[in-house]
Amino acid sequence: MKQSRKSFPVFIGIAILLLLVILLENLSAFIPNLPQVFQPTSPLFTVLKKAAVYSLVAVSMNLLNGFTGLFSLGQAGFMLLGAYTYAILMVPAVQKEQVYYLFGGCAFDFSLLDMFEGIFGSGGAGGAIAMILACLIALILAGCVAGFFSYLIGIPVLRLKSDYLAIATLGFAEILRAIFQWQKLGKVTNGANMIKGFPTFSNFNITNGSGETVLRLSTFVPFLISALCILVIVLLINSSYGRAFKSIRDDEIAAEAMGVSLFKHKMMSFVISSFFAGVGGALFAMYVANAQAKAFTSVMTYEILLIVVIGGIGSVSGSVIATFLYVACSEWWLRFLDSEQYLGSFQVPLLRNGFRMVVFSIVIMVIVLFFSQGIMGNREINIGGLLKKISKRSERRS
Template sequence: MSAAVMTIDKKKKTILTVCASALALAFIAAADVFFDNFTLRVFNLCAIYIVLALSLNLLNGFTGIFSLGHAGFMAIGAYVSALLTMGPAQKEMNFYLAPIIRPLAGVQIPFLPALLLAGFAAALFAFLIGLPVLRLHDDYLAIASLGFAEIIRVVITNLQRVTNGALGLKGLPKYSTTYVVWGCAILAIVFMVALINSAFGSSLKAIRDNEIAAEAMGINVAKVKTISFIMSGFMAGIGGALLGHLMQTIDPRMFVFGLTYNILLIVVLGGNGSITGSVIASIVVTVCMEMLRFLDGPLDFLFVKTNGLPGLRMVVFSLLLMIVVIYRQRGLMGTNEFSWDYFAKIGLVPKLKNRKTGGR
């Protein structure tokens, strides 16, 4: 018997992809011009969360490593980039309780090398922490990585002459423009697609599905997991640096477990092991978090009036998340990815081509 599969030929897929990419770039350019400051800030925050969600999904979704230490990598990236890009005068204004150490006082380099160094610094710490932590499994690994993030936050709080302690750093240069953050998001997506479709990506998924079977097939499990951890740390460091330069202020309280929880929420909602899901969920969650912000203020719903309930927004958002998880346990996309064939199947893309597969 033979089966007919409805599909679009490669040439049409290329044309559709080019057109969709052009429309996306045009929308980004239009947003930079026409959006007001607040809307543009939320729009750019979506791009940063795409980078962070992909970095965590690389571990949780594609490698099967349950890590909760991303806030630590983000903190390292944010502080490294901030200290390298701030001018001497701005550093002097921030470090008024205790002067910054001399080697850092006069250092100021362009944003791009500072951004890369921020990623490499986070990757270095990922390598150092990964050597002992990746020997653990499941909940033990998650707890150990969470402990690492908390240690980083405490160290940053106490390094007064390096990080300015609990006061944090203010007046960071606003390098996280629309084109920078969305350029990084696009690069992160392209990198993840290329990685997952490579032989190394197949090794990651093999380890995720069955670590013992993957090792029996000749995959160096420890090496692959370490490389994955390092790449994830690099991306998280980049995301942390972008976040710092978008907010133009950083302090240790930004990088608590709640930040990792927000990223984990995006990954779970979008679907563990789905690049498309992480991208969609990053945008949906970021926009919804801002749309529901009115719930924290005074409310007047006919017979119900409140003077303001801080945190109600998170309660409502958590309830909505629970509903989604209950009825869609694998997330919005599961492990599926974007496909033009799907749009053709539901009739949004015309002119299909029948391809027969199968044999007898």
């Protein structure tokens, strides 16, 4: 009773956010002559899509690092598993020959998309239902594959502590990446080449008969999926399991003495975190429209770790906010640092390709040195409390 009343404003907040995303995305259709920023080709939407995907991965990493106190660096590996699972399951059989041409076709011709199109038909509303269902199931399976492998690796690895756990999970992710690039597995993973041809976010845009886009949903879809997944994680954190996770983080021995089974709960947190990392990986594949092992390096893990640290270890809303800021900076706002800029006829020194990363590194160092708590520390944004404050303020005014 209490719980539902508390989470009600959160649901409303998420619903409003999702509506705003749809509106923003379709603004250009209603209002002509909008500034370039709101055009569908604007970097704004690239940033929003990528940030939606990354925020899910960041929150899943925070569940492990921030709430359970397990310092794991295997996130990119589980994303890779998710991305490949999604890609392999979703490439239509007709396209497999072409995608796997170096290896003379794929080892198995099964495609979820084909299967559902066989049931619902491939055109019109039937095709849409087929694609949505196939996507959903492929996303869930992507998570399950990542979760399954994390369970296997968790049995030996979760007995390790702090740094050792980080090294072991990092190594696992790197090994996975090497295996997926192995030529001998080419018939399944397409070797070091990318897998393409599966449905991406832009496939969710609704088009009319003549191929014109009527309603854009390509930014809304990653937002919706991420929001749902993050919501599940938040509900888990606020449940009694979440409390047990936090007790393990705070003091393992005391938690054990209270009857909290360390291994069981660590495993649970690890598998759930990896499940959502897998879903995040599949979303990432949809975002970049391909799946390729070389994208999922340890650099990606560090990027996500950085987001978690900037947002505040142990804060879900902090992770989400930090993701959007981080992605916006790295993909958009700081882009100008990478090309030569002129103030009048004066060429600004130092600005050239790669300088963005220098500035970025300095910003990060400053954050880590002077704001080690991150944006939110371990607090959360409290929408209910915020609404109360606003209504109080407006009462005072009137």
